[in-house]
Amino acid sequence: MSVLRAVAAIIWKDLRLEWRTGEAILTPALLALLLLLVIVFGLPPGVARQEGVLTASLWTALFFAGTVGLARTFARERAEGRLWGLLLAPVDRSAVFLAKGLAAFLFLAVVALVTMPAFFGVFGQSLGAPLWRWGVVVGLVLLAYAAAGTLLSAVAAQLRAGEVLYPVLLFPLLVPVILAAVHLTDALLTTGGWEREGVWMHMLILYNILFWGVPYLIFEYVVEV
Amino acid sequence: MPMTRPSRAQTLLLSLAAPAVVFALYMALIWAPDERTLGTVQRIFYIHVGSAWNAYLSFLIVFLASVGYLLRRQASLDAVAVSAAEIGILFTTLTLASGSFWARAVWNVWWTWDPRLTTTLIMWFMYVAYLLVRAAAEGEERRGRLAGVFGVIAFATVPLVHFSATWWRGMHPNIIQTQGGTIRMNMDPDMIVTMVVAVVATTLLNAALLSHRVSLEHVSRRVAALRERVRLEVES
Amino acid sequence: MRIELRSATRRVDGRRLLDAITLAIDPGQALLICGPNGAGKSTLLKALAGLVPLTGGEVLYDGKPASKWGPALRRRIGALFHESLLYDELSVVDNLLFAARLFGLPQPQGRVRAMIDAAGLRLVAREPAGRLSRGMKQRLALARALLHDPDVLLLDEPFAGLDARWAAWLADRLAAERRRGASVVVVAHEWRLAWPLADRAAVLVRGRLERLLDAAAWDVDRFGAEYRQLLMPAGSVEAGAALSHAEVAGAASMGAALPGEGGGP
Numbered sequence: 042m043s044v045l046r047a048v049a050a051i052i053w054k055d056l057r058l059e060w061r062t063g064e065a066i067l068t069p070a071l072l073a074l075l076l077l078l079v080i081v082f083g084l085p086p087g088v089a090r091q092e093g094v095l096t097a098s099l100w101t102a103l104f105f106a107g108t109v110g111l112a113r114t115f116a117r118e119r120a121e122g123r124l125w126g127l128l129l130a131p132v133d134r135s136a137v138f139l140a141k142g143l144a145a146f147l148f149l150a151v152v153a154l155v156t157m158p159a160f161f162g163v164f165g166q167s168l169g170a171p172l173w174r175w176g177v178v179v180g181l182v183l184l185a186y187a188a189a190g191t192l193l194s195a196v197a198a199q200l201r202a203g204e205v206l207y208p209v210l211l212f213p214l215l216v217p218v219i220l221a222a223v224h225l226t227d228a229l230l231t232t233g234g235w236e237r238e239g240v241w242m243h244m245l246i247l248y249n250i251l252f253w254g255v256p257y258l259i260f261e262y263v264v265e266v
Numbered sequence: 267m268p269m270t271r272p273s274r275a276q277t278l279l280l281s282l283a284a285p286a287v288v289f290a291l292y293m294a295l296i297w298a299p300d301e302r303t304l305g306t307v308q309r310i311f312y313i314h315v316g317s318a319w320n321a322y323l324s325f326l327i328v329f330l331a332s333v334g335y336l337l338r339r340q341a342s343l344d345a346v347a348v349s350a351a352e353i354g355i356l357f358t359t360l361t362l363a364s365g366s367f368w369a370r371a372v373w374n375v376w377w378t379w380d381p382r383l384t385t386t387l388i389m390w391f392m393y394v395a396y397l398l399v400r401a402a403a404e405g406e407e408r409r410g411r412l413a414g415v416f417g418v419i420a421f422a423t424v425p426l427v428h429f430s431a432t433w434w435r436g437m438h439p440n441i442i443q444t445q446g447g448t449i450r451m452n453m454d455p456d457m458i459v460t461m462v463v464a465v466v467a468t469t470l471l472n473a474a475l476l477s478h479r480v481s482l483e484h485v486s487r488r489v490a491a492l493r494e495r496v497r498l499e500v501e502s
Numbered sequence: 503m504r505i506e507l508r509s510a511t512r513r514v515d516g517r518r519l520l521d522a523i524t525l526a527i528d529p530g531q532a533l534l535i536c537g538p539n540g541a542g543k544s545t546l547l548k549a550l551a552g553l554v555p556l557t558g559g560e561v562l563y564d565g566k567p568a569s570k571w572g573p574a575l576r577r578r579i580g581a582l583f584h585e586s587l588l589y590d591e592l593s594v595v596d597n598l599l600f601a602a603r604l605f606g607l608p609q610p611q612g613r614v615r616a617m618i619d620a621a622g623l624r625l626v627a628r629e630p631a632g633r634l635s636r637g638m639k640q641r642l643a644l645a646r647a648l649l650h651d652p653d654v655l656l657l658d659e660p661f662a663g664l665d666a667r668w669a670a671w672l673a674d675r676l677a678a679e680r681r682r683g684a685s686v687v688v689v690a691h692e693w694r695l696a697w698p699l700a701d702r703a704a705v706l707v708r709g710r711l712e713r714l715l716d717a718a719a720w721d722v723d724r725f726g727a728e729y730r731q732l733l734m735p736a737g738s739v740e741a742g743a744a745l746s747h748a749e750v751a752g753a754a755s756m757g758a759a760l761p762g763e764g765g766g767p
Contacts, residue, residue: 049603121589122587127604128553210398213389221430241430339557405515
């Protein structure tokens with residue numbers, strides 16, 4: 042139970058910090074909306090309504106904007122020795138990863154919640170599927186993104202110019218998530234369900250298991266020193 | 267004490283690898299028969315398969331050496347990891363280039379989003395990122411540790427990347443098909459022999475390169491340590 | 503808690519940050535560690551806190567290796583490092599509340615309020631930590647370290663930035679913690695301030711424990727002279743060792759072990 046308490050404490054702290062700094066929600070959300078603007082400006086008229094354009098633009102914007110906040114996940118803990126403060130907590134160290142990952146997921150979820158309606162509005166699309174299905178798909182995608190992003194953030198925080206390197210380290214690992222996100226949301230828009238793209242659902246779940254599971258074995262090595 | 271001169275095993279490896287590569291090239295470019303529909307272009311295939319196999323082999327070595335380093339903290343394991351990563355990137359580049367030539371000749375495009383090519387390309391990015399991690403980490407211990415972590419994560423992700431590339435789009439020629447548990451190859455026996463020779467020769471080349479690169483790594487680390495000692499002595 | 507180091511060694515990139523350090527601190531005792539910059543003082547504290555792994559030897563708490571204790575051990579350790587561990591954007595209250603929750607303290611609100619009063623931070627309780635003066639920030643960092651009544655206190659430069667009044671407060675506080683049975687390790691570059699509260703003093707030079715002596719048997723100025731001599735470059739280390747052999751032997755008989763002499767693999 043002390044693990045849950047420590048996890049809750051770290052998430053509470055991150056929310057509190059976010060309230061004061063706006064690093065993980067406000068900035069990424071604004072960037073995602075700006076990217077939407079850029080993409081719409083770049084597309085020839087009429088193309089926007091074609092199948093696949095909305096989902097590709099949406100996920101491109103969300104994934105890129107997300108890195109801005111995710112890169113700070115551990116970079117912020119690096120200053121003033123704060124990470125040591127977390128590691129001194131009387132709980133298994135993977136709890137620190139779990140908490141930071143879940144907080145990152147919450148931030149990404151808020152960013153998506155704010156920016157997605159704008160995308161649907163701009164592209165004149167209706168949801169095409171029940172809201173809960175959208176919740177499941179977007180939730181799984183963002184969980185996978187948060188896990189990989191948090192783990193890599195802990196690595197990048199220890200590198201010279203780590204925040205600059207961060208997207209280059211992260212995106213090759215994210216390819217399965219990005220493809221799954223595009224395919225599943227396309228299926229939601231056109232068929233109203235994910236049954237057509239069942240394999241991608243499996244992929245997402247597998248990816249989540251891998252990236253929430255591997256840190257339990259490896260996180261201790263990441264945060265040493 | 268790290269080696270500064272090639273050991274006997276290294277000399278032997280190199281003296282096996284060099285003629286083997288020449289021999290494999292002879293078989294691939296001259297000895298093997300022309301393919302019926304593709305003609306002489308098909309000969310790219312031998313180089314392509316040889317480098318692809320060695321790319322995957324190298325990254326497997328990076329993975330194993332990384333796990334070993336994280337558990338044992340022996341600098342020599344980290345030296346193997348960085349050496350194998352560089353050689354793996356070299357073979358990946360060869361795989362991509364030969365695949366690209368093949369695509370130009372056969373499908374009339376320089377690039378196709380075939381799952382294996384796509385996976386190989388993303389793998390190339392991953393291991394370039396691996397070298398970036400190494401370049402941006404300060405201190406031998408930290409470099410080894412963070413690179414080790416990244417080496418493990420990257421390798422664990424490769425199969426997922428491959429599956430997703432397969433489901434995304436697919437048009438790679440299936441040379442090897444599994445039918446009812448037995449592997450059957452749609453190839454002339456001479457071609458199979460040539461392919462096997464090419465794979466063996468490139469693997470020998472890989473081993474020779476790896477052992478020399480590891481020695482080089484040891485030497486350069488010794489130089490760095492000596493330089494540090496001189497610096498400390500000058501300071502005090 | 504009884505803290506024990508058995509030939510604790512940490513080598514990184516071929517450099518010895520800690521070189522076969524063997525010593526023990528009994529419950530209620532205070533050890534002062536001094537040494538020049540880069541001597542390994544902070545590394546020693548972080549090794550005791552379990553934040554950096556040793557490459558040789560071991561740390562024992564109450565006779566049990568730290569590796570066998572598991573996370574529960576950290577509940578009993580309070581640490582103050584050179585870095586503040588604080589979040590500049592969070593208020594004083596929030597910083598402490600976070601620490602209290604992280605340690606799973608019962609009634610965190612009450613505990614935090616008491617600590618804020620004790621450290622004289624009531625007037626700035628709602629201010630972000632980043633806006634505090636140096637002395638106040640140091641008090642906040644100390645409050646964070648003391649919040650959960652740890653049995654082991656690892657303090658890196660605890661007197662830094664404190665004025666005379668708060669330095670006295672800290673000395674009183676540490677005395678009280680020791681009466682409670684807490685063992686205290688104080689690292690101090692400016693060791694004179696910490697001298698009065700130390701039972702024993704250790705001098706660390708280049709990762710090696712050059713001296714471990716009984717503070718009560720030594721006069722401040724005599725130790726100062728000895729310390730200065732130890733830090734003098736080129737050959738003075740050997741000379742110093744011969745000079746004070748008698749005192750070191752005396753300290754060793756009080757339960758302290760000399761470097762190289764202690765047990766452990």
